[in-house]
Amino acid sequence: MAKKDSSTLKLAVIGLGMGRGHLGDYQDYERSEVVAVCDKDAQRLKERGEAAGIEPGCCYSDYRKLLRDAEKLGLDAVSVALPNALHAPVTVAAAKAGLHVLCEKPMATTARDARRMIRAADEAKKKLMINFSFRFTDQSQALRRLVDSGSVGEVYYGRTVWHRRRGLPGFGGWFGQKELAGGGPIIDLGVHRLDLALWLMGNPTPVTVSASTYGAIGPQLARKKRKKFDVEDLGCALVRFDNGATLIVEASWAGFSEKKEDMVTQLWGSEGGIIQRNIGEGYTFEALAYGESNGALWESRLQQPLEKSSSAYRAFVDAVLDDTPVPAPAEHGLQVQLILDAIYKSATQHREVKVPKPAGR
Numbered sequence: 001m002a003k004k005d006s007s008t009l010k011l012a013v014i015g016l017g018m019g020r021g022h023l024g025d026y027q028d029y030e031r032s033e034v035v036a037v038c039d040k041d042a043q044r045l046k047e048r049g050e051a052a053g054i055e056p057g058c059c060y061s062d063y064r065k066l067l068r069d070a071e072k073l074g075l076d077a078v079s080v081a082l083p084n085a086l087h088a089p090v091t092v093a094a095a096k097a098g099l100h101v102l103c104e105k106p107m108a109t110t111a112r113d114a115r116r117m118i119r120a121a122d123e124a125k126k127k128l129m130i131n132f133s134f135r136f137t138d139q140s141q142a143l144r145r146l147v148d149s150g151s152v153g154e155v156y157y158g159r160t161v162w163h164r165r166r167g168l169p170g171f172g173g174w175f176g177q178k179e180l181a182g183g184g185p186i187i188d189l190g191v192h193r194l195d196l197a198l199w200l201m202g203n204p205t206p207v208t209v210s211a212s213t214y215g216a217i218g219p220q221l222a223r224k225k226r227k228k229f230d231v232e233d234l235g236c237a238l239v240r241f242d243n244g245a246t247l248i249v250e251a252s253w254a255g256f257s258e259k260k261e262d263m264v265t266q267l268w269g270s271e272g273g274i275i276q277r278n279i280g281e282g283y284t285f286e287a288l289a290y291g292e293s294n295g296a297l298w299e300s301r302l303q304q305p306l307e308k309s310s311s312a313y314r315a316f317v318d319a320v321l322d323d324t325p326v327p328a329p330a331e332h333g334l335q336v337q338l339i340l341d342a343i344y345k346s347a348t349q350h351r352e353v354k355v356p357k358p359a360g361r
């Protein structure tokens with residue numbers, strides 16, 4: 001059995017696509033150590049395991065075997081970066097094996113599964129965090145501090161968006177299949193911007209959703225290639241909250257839009273407004289704030305925070321080792337999932353639907 005050292009967190013990363021990013025960040029952090037990896041793709045497992053310096057005996061193709069070996073490996077936690085439909089079964093199994101879990105977004109493909117995950121983690125008394133990585137940018141962190149300071153007042157309206165001009169995933173893969181992904185860009189990209197908006201708004205309770213989804217481009221292209229694609233390529237929703245606030249959510253993988261990549265989360269409050277958006281068409285961000293001061297309306301822009309923000313991975317490691325609350329808790333994942341479920345239900349039924357209460361899990 002591996003020797004336990006309580007000063008570092010020993011992790012396994014399951015799924016080595018996006019999981020490669022998890023792995024790198026854990027390896028760069030002095031408080032965490034990756035002792036095993038898992039991927040069912042033998043070549044990816046070999047290449048990425050070797051590149052990360054993981055011993056061949058600690059590279060697993062079957063997550064069940066990895067979890068059976070948890071004690072032998074001295075594991076404390078796993079990072080789950082698998083296709084969406086596997087988030088729930090793997091998280092539940094990991095919690096039952098006595099492990100803390102950082103699970104990729106979306107938390108699950110249904111709120112029912114998200115509840116199962118929370119139950120399993122609660123029963124095992126283990127932490128469960130969702131990788132809502134957009135919370136961890138310097139810009140998001142600075143804006144959240146601004147909201148917390150009261151300078152935005154009561155947020156009553158928001159718009160949160162991620163549009164891609166042409167960003168359809170490879171046809172035939174899991175991303176375009178409802179059964180494996182749970183949906184299209186709304187659950188893939190929209191989930192990030194939805195969580196960011198909710199978190200900046202202080203996670204008010206959603207009550208109703210009215211949504212539409214479309215497949216104007218993706219399905220036709222997939223048909224030509226004879227590949228399965230049964231999810232939307234654009235979706236939009238209006239979410240109402242119990243405090244009277246309203247949020248517009250939009251996401252697309254394809255459309256005739258001005259920008260190649262367009263992300264923006266804008267909130268309007270009684271005392272001020274905020275914007276978190278990408279710069280140009282890329283993956284760097286800016287934060288803007290609007291308010292009234294000395295008889296004038298002002299705009300201010302974040303230059304830099306005084307302290308660099310932590311990544312989601314490091315924040316997870318710190319929360320487990322220090323036994324503090326995780327900064328993107330599963331309860332927020334469930335709230336997001338309830339809205340996602342309601343978006344797909346509303347779009348299918350062409351009417352406004354109620355969002356169930358998160359309680360009663």
Ligand SMILES: NC(=O)c1ccc[n+]([C@@H]2O[C@H](COP(=O)([O-])OP(=O)(O)OC[C@H]3O[C@@H](n4cnc5c(N)ncnc54)[C@H](O)[C@@H]3O)[C@@H](O)[C@H]2O)c1
Nearest residue numbers: 015016017018019039040041081082083084104105106133
């Ligand atoms: N937080 C972010 O910014 C971010 C970015 C990209 C992806 N993601 C999320 O990460 C997850 C994975 O996405 P991805 O882009 O890495 O997908 P991917 O298809 O590139 O990688 C998934 C990996 O899981 C492996 N896999 C599939 N089934 C498996 C099984 N049963 N056992 C072991 N391995 C298995 C595949 O072989 C593949 O290597 C998704 O939930 C996605 O939404 C999050």
